[in-house]
């Protein structure tokens with residue numbers, strides 16, 4: 221049975237002979253003008269993919285043939301390509317971008333892939349493959365596509381013992397034990413999949429870091445992975461445990477201002493670059509959830525980040541320093557702490573430091589308002605950190621398409637430089653004119669045969685890559701590509717599957733945390749409902765800290781009468797959130813403590829609306845099961861059953877969430893669940 225291992229890179233023969241014949245006319249042979257590992261990858265991918273799709277060998281030629289076909293190469297290096305690309309077009313192509321066109325010149329027909337560097341040729345090649353795979357027309361094709369964000373990276377929370385923190389797809393695909401000698405074929409397939417969507421970097425180790433990775437034998441293992449990834453345009457990065465100079469270097473301190481510590485890092489970085497000349501740099505979680513950091517030595521985040529940045533600077537490496545910090549000792553609302561700590565440091569970081577910020581101020585909840593740091597540190601490049609793995613979103617079990625959530629976050633207006641100052645523009649660097657820009661996605665990949673556990677998790681990996689390339693792409697058009705590449709071209713089935721992808725996030729929010737509720741899941745594992753959780757080692761890990769249910773009402777007052785987290789946003793944004801009668805219901809209980817009998821704009825009281833939302837969510841999962849059943853004729857039985865079995869669990873668990881949360885909140889509201897709704901057990 222088809223287990224989904226091939227992801228969206230499925231190049232089975234196109235069913236219609238007519239369509240195949242058409243493509244044979246235009247892309248029946250390939251010439252890549254130039255010689256390098258990345259160009260060779262582009263050629264091989266094109267030839268393999270097109271041969272599959274067209275059902276005949278599409279040869280890679282060693283010189284340009286007469287007659288139609290693909291020609292690809294680098295502007296300025298290939299005379300052939302120079303002859304086909306106009307100066308006007310060439311000027312528009314940026315680093316890693318490409319021109320893809322169909323052109324007739326002197327009676328010759330060509331599909332041209334032109335770029336200014338080899339990665340651009342690789343990405344243009346995958347774009348062309350996608351066009352054929354989705355059976356799009358090539359005649360008259362003329363497009364220039366440049367990535368809007370420079371560093372498009374995955375973050376693996378993978379431990380060296382192969383467990384994966386918040387991973388729900390088996391164990392880590394990195395087999396440290398057998399590296400560097402044994403190179404699992406998955407490493408190559410992983411690199412292909414990432415390259416096909418423009419991902420150009422990967423952090424292979426957990427942010428809860430282990431300093432062992434810096435031991436010379438481990439660095440050799442890392443170098444072996446880097447060698448596999450390089451021909452696919454992917455750079456490797458590591459997480460740096462701040463106390464590594466103590467643990468691996470035998471020093472007494474890891475104080476960033478200590479000369480011995482600085483030297484240890486400089487030497488270590490030199491050693492890494494010796495093995496991996498294109499090493500990307502470090503990702504650091506410091507002074508957060510027990511991780512060591514500069515504050516252990518009374519230094520601030522900038523002093524810590526800059527010390528590492530100085531070590532990396534001579535080689536062009538960067539530091540991605542996380543802003544996910546909060547402390548239980550502080551009486552302040554957790555949602556406010558990162559902003560309070562980082563905003564005063566704006567302007568104090570080295571040029572090669574990026575601050576990596578989670579999309580929302582708490583922690584990857586089903587839905588959060590944007591993090592107030594976006595737009596608040598204009599002198600510092602801010603990276604987005606999205607979760608692709610679904611820690612709080614049904615993990616590997618529930619079907620929850622994340623692209624709509626990514627889109628909602630990216631398109632949120634911060635207003636910091638007037639209307640239209642979206643989060644997308646903050647992170648792509650255009651709002652504040654930053655050279656450096658980046659985005660990170662916490663990977664949902666593991667040893668599962670289909671890579672992601674839940675088959676639809678593949679769509680989230682795919683969508684993340686596409687949005688990292690261009691955060692302005694509409695989620696709908698990403699679904700269209702993915703569904704056609706992954707499952708079927710049948711228009712009816714495509715539209716059903718796209719609809720599942722488009723609505724399932726809202727559905728999940730409804731049956732888990734409607735109306736702006738957050739952090740009410742089971743403790744520790746973060747799966748299933750747990751609004752009653754009141755005793756944990758830290759108050760800010762309980763549920764009652766966040767929902768604040770009492771006899772009067774529900775929700776966290778973050779306006780001026782409460783924690784005033786609201787004040788961290790731009791005044792124009794505050795206006796949208798300040799008034800409990802005007803705020804979008806999405807964020808109502810995030811910002812307001814609302815009386816149970818308060819009448820909302822729907823005409824329902826808070827209590828009734830809450831009941832209805834939980835029921836809508838659970839009902840939508842039942843409907844999604846029916847939708848999936850309706851496309852069974854168009855999906856191979858192996859993959860069909862995988863999804864169907866998961867949907868059965870999701871249906872049961874959506875009701876679990878609904879009933880558990882409503883019964884719990886009812887003990888405060890003391891109101892009846894509307895009689896027309898199914899009554900919980």
Ligand code: GCW
Nearest residue numbers: 377385386427428505544583
């Ligand atoms: O979401 C929380 C997780 C932790 C994680 C932490 C982080 C890697 O529960 O498992 O640790 O965030 O992002 O650092």
